[in-house]
Amino acid sequence: MFSRDYRDIVGGLILVLLGLAFSGYAITQYDLGTLRRMGPGMFPAMLGAAMALLGVLQVIPALMRRGQMPEVRIFSPIFVLSGCAAFALTLTSFGLLPAVAALTIVSSLAELEIRPWRLGLLVVALCLIAWLVFGIGFGLNLPMYRWPF
Amino acid sequence: MDIFANLVLGLETALSYQNLTYCLLGVVLGMIFGVMPGIGTLASISMLFPITFYLEPTTALIMLAGVWYGSSYGGSIASILLNIPGTPSSAVTALDGYPMSRQGRGGVALFMTTVASFVGGCFGIIVLIAFAPVIAPHALRFGSAEYFALMLFGLVAASTISAGSMVKGLAMVVLGLMLGTVGADMYTGIPRFSFGFLELSQAVSIVALAMGIFGVSEVITMIRRIKPGDIDPKSVTMRAMIPTREDWRRSWAPMLRGSAIGTFFGTLPGTGPSIASFMSYAMEKRSAAEPERFGKGAIEGIMGPESANNAADQTAFIPTLTLGIPGSATMALMLGALMVHGIAPGPTLLTQQAPLFWGLVMSFWIGNLMLLVLNIPMIGLWVRMLMIPYNLLYPAILMFICIGTYTVNNSVFDIWLVVLFGFLGYVMRIFEWPAAPLLLGFVLGPMMESHFRRALLLSRGDFATFFESTIAATAMGLTLAVVLWGMWSSHRRRKSRILAQNVD
Numbered sequence: 044m045f046s047r048d049y050r051d052i053v054g055g056l057i058l059v060l061l062g063l064a065f066s067g068y069a070i071t072q073y074d075l076g077t078l079r080r081m082g083p084g085m086f087p088a089m090l091g092a093a094m095a096l097l098g099v100l101q102v103i104p105a106l107m108r109r110g111q112m113p114e115v116r117i118f119s120p121i122f123v124l125s126g127c128a129a130f131a132l133t134l135t136s137f138g139l140l141p142a143v144a145a146l147t148i149v150s151s152l153a154e155l156e157i158r159p160w161r162l163g164l165l166v167v168a169l170c171l172i173a174w175l176v177f178g179i180g181f182g183l184n185l186p187m188y189r190w191p192f
Numbered sequence: 193m194d195i196f197a198n199l200v201l202g203l204e205t206a207l208s209y210q211n212l213t214y215c216l217l218g219v220v221l222g223m224i225f226g227v228m229p230g231i232g233t234l235a236s237i238s239m240l241f242p243i244t245f246y247l248e249p250t251t252a253l254i255m256l257a258g259v260w261y262g263s264s265y266g267g268s269i270a271s272i273l274l275n276i277p278g279t280p281s282s283a284v285t286a287l288d289g290y291p292m293s294r295q296g297r298g299g300v301a302l303f304m305t306t307v308a309s310f311v312g313g314c315f316g317i318i319v320l321i322a323f324a325p326v327i328a329p330h331a332l333r334f335g336s337a338e339y340f341a342l343m344l345f346g347l348v349a350a351s352t353i354s355a356g357s358m359v360k361g362l363a364m365v366v367l368g369l370m371l372g373t374v375g376a377d378m379y380t381g382i383p384r385f386s387f388g389f390l391e392l393s394q395a396v397s398i399v400a401l402a403m404g405i406f407g408v409s410e411v412i413t414m415i416r417r418i419k420p421g422d423i424d425p426k427s428v429t430m431r432a433m434i435p436t437r438e439d440w441r442r443s444w445a446p447m448l449r450g451s452a453i454g455t456f457f458g459t460l461p462g463t464g465p466s467i468a469s470f471m472s473y474a475m476e477k478r479s480a481a482e483p484e485r486f487g488k489g490a491i492e493g494i495m496g497p498e499s500a501n502n503a504a505d506q507t508a509f510i511p512t513l514t515l516g517i518p519g520s521a522t523m524a525l526m527l528g529a530l531m532v533h534g535i536a537p538g539p540t541l542l543t544q545q546a547p548l549f550w551g552l553v554m555s556f557w558i559g560n561l562m563l564l565v566l567n568i569p570m571i572g573l574w575v576r577m578l579m580i581p582y583n584l585l586y587p588a589i590l591m592f593i594c595i596g597t598y599t600v601n602n603s604v605f606d607i608w609l610v611v612l613f614g615f616l617g618y619v620m621r622i623f624e625w626p627a628a629p630l631l632l633g634f635v636l637g638p639m640m641e642s643h644f645r646r647a648l649l650l651s652r653g654d655f656a657t658f659f660e661s662t663i664a665a666t667a668m669g670l671t672l673a674v675v676l677w678g679m680w681s682s683h684r685r686r687k688s689r690i691l692a693q694n695v696d
Contacts, residue, residue, distance in 0.1 A: 054623035079653030083377035086641045090370050097363040113622050119415045120618050124611050130594045131607040147587040153415050154583050
């Protein structure tokens with residue numbers, strides 16, 4: 044329990060910064076034009092301003108109420124997102140099946156315990172599914188495996 | 193009346209061999225995805241979205257619609273048997289469905305849910321058939337100012353009514369609009385916010401956005417939380433699915449009331465199925481002779497909301513297809529599918545794409561019938577699927593997400609976008625920022641900007657243009673009313689919270 048709703052205060056400030064940055068970028072990089080004949084920058088600049096305003100509106104009431112600590116996970120997002128990143132990194136140079144294996148191994152670390160046998164079986168099973176569904180089923184235009192060196 | 197000819201045309205389209213096959217495929221895949229714990233309707237549709245790119249537009253839409261009601265029914269299975277609702281509307285079903293399955297009446301609950309879905313769906317379809325052709329010709333006369341005002345109303349209503357906090361919902365709509373501006377400016381062709389990436393000079397891929405925000409972030413939150421279910425397989429055998437006469441007697445009135453509520457709320461922009469099921473539940477509880485039975489396995493508590501939910505699902509197609517203004521995130525994805533196939537949604541769709549429209553409408557019936565028929569033999573499979581541990585399931589989900597995103601544009605860049613949006617989706621969950629308004633804003637953004645700029649071009653920069661015609665002025669007035677109502681209700685909530693805190 045917090046004495047103030049820090050979650051909404053921090054979140055609101057993020058919105059304000061995001062809005063201002065977006066508006067600022069649009070104003071400096073693109074032509075604003077006039078209201079009658081708008082350039083590419085006008086609509087984004089308005090959106091950024093609206094976002095900043097909504098951020099302020101989120102912060103003000105949060106200053107006057109108590110809030111709760113949100114549950115923030117660290118390992119789940121890290122391993123899940125790195126799993127997808129591993130897939131993206133290995134796909135073009137090594138082919139689909141190694142990429143699926145990399146995704147499965149990295150993302151299952153999010154369980155925070157390693158069961159080698161179970162993981163091995165899962166990798167084999169998912170590679171098989173990927174090969175059957177996407178290789179044979181959809182005829183995906185992508186090599187199943189490849190050795191780049 | 194040529195409505196009859198249209199229905200025949202639709203039936204011909206829907207009954208073609210190809211469309212029938214993909215409708216069945218969509219319903220089955222939708223049910224499979226929907227049953228899996230932690231995958232809601234939106235995640236199922238976005239995961240199966242890429243498959244439909246290889247199909248004809250009509251077939252693609254029929255299949256996606258099948259995925260949609262298949263997965264929303266699958267979600268009810270998970271919430272009745274395990275109390276894991278995938279969507280807000282199935283959370284309502286869990287209120288009485290889960291107690292029923294604890295009492296060994298899970299089979300009855302599952303069967304009656306299908307019946308309620310079917311009745312509600314039929315109700316919605318009839319209204320869709322009757323009203324869509326009436327509304328479309330009016331929409332033809334809409335100018336840019338009217339469209340902008342209607343879209344604004346839709347977005348504001350969607351973020352204010354359904355989400356928890358109005359300010360947060362609106363902020364996410366704006367974030368979605370911002371993401372929608374990425375890509376080439378429609379008037380000058382200048383790439384905006386592409387930061388030197390060639391891939392971003394087109395637009396952000398809607399599949400990558402939906403997969404990241406609904407799929408990946410869902411996986412992140414569900415890991416190490418879902419335990420494999422303890423279900424008594426005996427309660428869901430075929431024999432246990434037969435309802436008693438008492439069940440039927442209690443069910444028909446809630447079904448009709450639910451259908452009516454759902455039909456009405458489905459057509460309003462921004463309200464959709466979840467509001468409809470909550471309203472229906474509240475109504476059944478209020479009008480019941482013994483309200484204390486609710487929450488303890490009252491069959492009325494699942495029949496009303498389920499039919500409301502499905503009726504709303506169908507009538508939500510009215511604003512989406514006739515005006516091109518989706519009322520919910522699911523509808524926004526459907527609209528995205530249409531646009532990927534190069535079909536402009538709007539009043540001309542009914543006349544220019546008549547086979548598509550009527551074929552889709554008739555396929556709803558066939559799909560709902562398939563749902564009813566398939567459910568009974570496949571119930572054992574669903575129960576077994578619910579017993580798969582999540583730690584085996586989620587790597588498979590991630591695999592489908594990654595490969596699916598890649599296949600849309602054959603682009604590794606899109607997978608990186610999924611990583612980015614997955615992170616964003618998780619951050620949004622931490623701050624309790626709702627994701628559905630973001631997707632709505634993203635889909636409507638480019639259209640809204642174009643109408644906004646065109647309207648002001650025509651009026652020579654005079655903002656009064658948004659209040660001149662009756663339709664635009666009404667939409668603007670309603671928008672204002674919704675905002676005021678939202679402010680008032682959040683003020684009231686805060687007051688009661690402060691009172692509660694003082695009592696502590």
